[in-house]
Amino acid sequence: MPPDVPALVAALTQGETPRVWSLLVTVFGDLAQGPQARVSGVLLARLTEAMGIKPEAARVALHRLRKDGWIESLREGRRSSYRLTQAGHRETAAASPRIYGVDKPPGEGWLLIHPPAEPAPPGAVAIGPGLALGAAAQGFALPLQAPPPDWLRARVVDAELVALTRTTAVGFAALAVLPALTPLETAALRVLVVHAWRRIALRAPDLPDFLFPEGWQGPACRAAAADLLRRLPRPDLATLEAAAGP
């Protein structure tokens, strides 16, 4: 028997309560990307409820997102709805390629040598004075084909992010078999998958997998996220609003 939706939600959130305002940014970024797209308060309440978030926590997070200029509210008769501000659209659009580029093959690896007194080139990962790793040749650069030694790869990402890829891979694996899902459930799970993957995708440098430290599960997470985004296709907002009710 396939697991029920609350069990899948728990697998994706690792039993922790996600930071709600950040999760709401993912809701808007994933489900309401269009410039005119808006999400009703009712639909937001149903989605956050499905993701195991308490109504008070959702309200507090919405308030904070409005105060910080991420979203704005609109009132249509007795219904309130929300949409990303222009700034909110810019921010989510900037992050999109890294989050949704899950099928993009990892880039090349270059060892970049620069004057030790200068900072690492933009976008490169500083390894030590004068030494950085990059996805493209910049300045004096040598192509990398073989994995560098452990101590060097350990500087590419911190141990916390390595651990996050491990727990995320386990969470994604729990969704290997999906039960029949309503559009609302599909949307809730999809947002949680995007959210879990974005925590890795936005923090991991753009480097080929073999440059990451021992234990790095980034490739497994990337593959599972790509698979889940296909198997949990984005429901359109009209369908979701109809399902959420008046």
Next chain:
Amino acid sequence: MPPDVPALVAALTQGETPRVWSLLVTVFGDLAQGPQARVSGVLLARLTEAMGIKPEAARVALHRLRKDGWIESLREGRRSSYRLTQAGHRETAAASPRIYGVDKPPGEGWLLIHPPAEPAPPGAVAIGPGLALGAAAQGFALPLQAPPPDWLRARVVDAELVALTRTTAVGFAALAVLPALTPLETAALRVLVVHAWRRIALRAPDLPDFLFPEGWQGPACRAAAADLLRRLPRPDLATLEAAAGP
């Protein structure tokens, strides 16, 4: 008209008085390499005289070399002669490959990456923390084909040694045309060539030429030294002793 020998000696010594004890090591190392080879005091006096060295300076240097265990003296009737000690033989033999390997093509260049807290691998040239240049792969190494940037090459050798290659190249160029030479003159010039070249060969790291800084004349010195060692063939000691007189 070809230049006279004193002018050639001056070209090779740059008008400076060479460090005499070090020059005498070259005399023994070049002319008296065999385990039983010995050089009479008379021949030493004639050779150092031909190299523009004052008799007192030669005597002081001989005394110092004996005291330091480089050479030992032997007495045969009224004649005294000198030869390298076992330690002296070992030292000159160890330096020989670098001095006389003038036709050896320069090695490969590797960028060596090591833990920044550890020293550079043996034989490699430290460039910065965790970064060294070597003639062979050691640990995590990347082959170098293109010249690294100026700041990095400037760390391969100091400016003083770069300047020495320039003046040495000019000195060697002065021997492009040689006059007819006696065996003693040949030996004196040859020893000065070896001595000038060894000051570079023993201090320059074993790296391909393109890793050396702008202005480095090592290749020109190496080529000229190889040419001069062929054109100033080592006279045998018996010939030199006969020429030096009783």
